[in-house]
Amino acid sequence: MSVTSAATLRRIGFIGTGIMGGHMARRIAGAGFSVRAWNRTAAKSEALAADGVEVAPSARAAAAGADAVVCMLSSGPVCDAVLGGPEGVIAAMRTGATLVVMSSIPVETARAQAEASARRGLRYVDAPVSGGERGAREGTLSIMAGGEARAVADLAPLFAPLGRVTHVGPAGSGELAKLANQLIVASNICAVAEALLLAERGGADPEKVREALIGGFADSTVLRQHGERMVRGDFAPGGPAKYQVKDTSTALRLARSYGLTLPVAHTVDRLFQNLVDHGGADLDHSAVLLELRRANQPAEASAPAETSADV
Known part of the structure; x- marks a missing residue:
């Protein structure tokens, strides 16, 4: 299994380009990453094409082959619906990649997603943010990361254009x-x-x-x-x-x-x-x-x- 490291982090799938997610995807692309984005309302992801973000036709397509997939959807149930199941994002990700859930979801939901990711050979980090739309636009978000310390450290280049990250404990701790x-x-x-x-x-x-x-x-x-x-x-x-x-x-x-x-x-x-x-x-x-x-x-x-x- 080839685990994505800070040195090999290049291709990013981005799921959810709403009020904050759109700014975040734009900043990640501006930092030199290859970003493929998907949003339920297609117009919101299509608006990012001018910023170098490739628009994916589905969440699975955004995730396929990515070194890390960022999820910035609105709630736990919405995240589970997009991430889980045989046709979900987790099933589409390559072994060794990292799922980064930056949505605000229940602690128990994050822990269950971490277990589902581990069964697929994926690393999981829950990394919700604070700072609102302005923080997302300006790259000054406070990022609270839960998961294995090594996995969080390997995401440092991805987090850098978004704001300041703090590792707060195991999976679910970011949401807490x-x-x-x-x-x-x-x-x-x-x-x-x-x-x-x-x-x-x-x-x-x-x-x-x-x-x-x-x-x-x-x-x-x-x-x-x-x-x-x-x-x-x-x-x-x-x-x-x-x-x-x-x-x-x-x-x-x-x-x-x-x-x-x-x-x-x-x-x-x-x-x-x-x-x-x-x-x-x-x-x-x-x-x-x-x-x-x-x-x-x-x-x-x-x-x-x-x-x-x-x-």
Whole structure:
């Protein structure tokens, strides 16, 4: 079995070229790799042809002969549907190649995929990312990698144009780290939204309040990037709310299996679920500000008037 190493990593299959995946595939091709990409909506992968990315007619075709296959699909079930089965990506990959799942999926799903990959003579790394569309576009993603240390090290040339990688443990650990990341991000987004709503309701200029907080203890990437989205009212999806609630719900299920109660995460999850339920599924997760505004609207109905019997 010829195992792909850092020195022999040349041909990359890329599955899923959506909001973030498209930027990632483009950056990998720009770093000199031969990239074949597939996306369920063909137009999204076809748009990358001008950047040197070859468009594959199927996920299997993208994976065939590749030294590594990157999966950047939307969820665990979608990943399993594309990767698994006799006609899936895992079955199409050459022995010794590496499957790199950079999607945010449940920990147990990653571990099961790692086992399925091992049975086929493949190496498996779960490497979800944080940094949103901007991080994908600029190559500043934080990459949390789970799997064998050697396999992660051999992927260093692939990760380099995408961002900074940290090996956090065995298969599934990358997804566990991503869930921890998502709890922090989601909680921070909600805290920033509440703070700006308070400033707005109290008569201060939310943009100036945000500006005043930058550099202090309240400063964060969320305050800088998502706080700016909130004050501008720009909720075009970088990280859609439906994916945020997917991750917070997954984290809460996992916490319950460990016997943990996470009260802050529970409240945050409910806020994002309410945003989705009120039509915000495809808005950026910073649109939780809209849900807070909706929940805090004054009651339109006035109190019942007194009658003569009450006097």
